Amino acid sequence: MNKPQLRKRMVAGSVIAGLLLTSILIWSATSLSSSEQTSTADTKKLTERDSSMNPKEVTIRVGQQGKEWVDMYPNAVHVNDKNANGEIVFYKVDWPDQGPFGTVSIDHGVNSFNVPYVMGVMGSALPSDHxxxxxxxxxxSVSLTPSPTESHPEALHQFYALLKTIQNVGWxxxxxxxxxxxxxxxxxxYSQTEDGDGYSIDASYVPTLIEWMKxxxxxxxxxxxxxxVYLDVTFMRDHDKMDTNQPGAYLVSLNFKNSNSVxxxxFKEKDRPRYKQLxxxxxxxxxxxxxxxxxxxxxxxxxxxxxxxxxxxTLAPGWIRQGEIN
Structure with missing residues (x-):
């Protein structure tokens, strides 16, 4: 399984997968309709043209208005507002599957940092509701290296180097x-137990290679x-390439969202307008x-x-025992 295939799997299992599904289907349908009228040679030309339009570096900021982001990169940001009655708007920038990949600058004041080897960015907004x-x-969607594969020790090193970068700027x-x-x-x-599904692993602890592979x-x-702003970092790897003496293939996801959406x-959809009170x-x-x-x-x-x-x-369990939380 190559990195583009890993990316498709990661998108399918991502936090915003439910929102993306309609968007992907519409984009796919549009692409299919166009491809029926486009020759292979023309498709190749279009792909090369789109790739050349993408800037080497893109800046994102949670809370930025979609129009502002589109105006910054008019030839790179693709917009889809043809879903969910227009209530959800998606914005995306993609780089070629085989590279060269892009760099994304996270604009968040003193907590800003850069992410290299980015294959794609997807943003979502709810302009009607918020x-x-x-x-x-x-x-x-991020590759750990510019190569199709990397050794497992290198993947471990690069992944934790990224986590260190995040921590060094105050996250x-x-x-x-x-x-x-x-x-x-x-x-x-604990994160690898049944009760620990989805648990936040401590980035300050760097696992051994044996632990990493598990x-x-x-x-x-x-x-x-x-x-x-909340950031959730996850990764996916090719399970057919798990021999530590052979190269592996990894893809990383960085999901940013504002505290209101968290x-x-x-709450259920009907209660979300009152979430501040609830x-x-x-x-x-x-x-x-x-x-x-x-x-x-x-x-x-x-x-x-x-x-x-x-x-x-900092709500300690002692508070529970003392009956201070009912």
Missing amino acids: PDEGIDEFDL KREIRVFNPRLSGRDALL IEDIGSHWRFYANN ERAY YPAERKRLAKLRGEAERKISSQYHIDETYIDPDGE
Whole structure:
């Protein structure tokens, strides 16, 4: 399986997969209709032309208005607003599957950083529901190297170098508010259990190659936050290329979203217009789940009571025992 194929699998399993499905079907249908009237030679020319139009570097900013981003890169950003009655708008930039790949600059104040070897960027907005929030989510598909394959030790090194870059500019680890507070190797081990599905792995702990090869792809997450933006890093690899003495193939996803969309996601569609009023009570309920989870595993793992949530709270299980959260 090559990296373009990995990317298709990753998009299918991404956080915004549900939103993307309609968009992809429409784009595919449009492409199919066009291809029926286009020769192979013409298609090749169109591909070469589109590739040449893409800039080497693109800047994204969560919250940026879609029109502003399109105006910055009019020949590169493709817009799709022909889905879900126009309530969802998608924006995408793609680079050639075989390279050269692009560089994406994440514009987030003091927490800005660059991501090299980007194969594609997808953004989404809900202008009818939240016009002031602009593009509230971006998803990047990233190759760890400019090559079709890389050794597994190199993949481990490059992946954690990317995580280090993220941490060096001030992004903090985020543990979902209903998950137990674990750190270091404990967090890695717990993330690979049934109860730890989707758990935030601690990027400060670099696994051995043996541990790296055992990490489940797609379902393993490295989560961060900085100034009201959340970042979820995941990876996918070719399971047919798992011999550590042979090259492997990896693809990484970086998903950025604003804090409002994170909080809204805890509620059903009908309740989301009132999420600001409802979230404080939901926050307490989630904290109770964390306390219960920590009590369940406290004999196996060390609970990191120094961890502070993005909202500044640190809800220890002792609060639950004392009845301070109902």
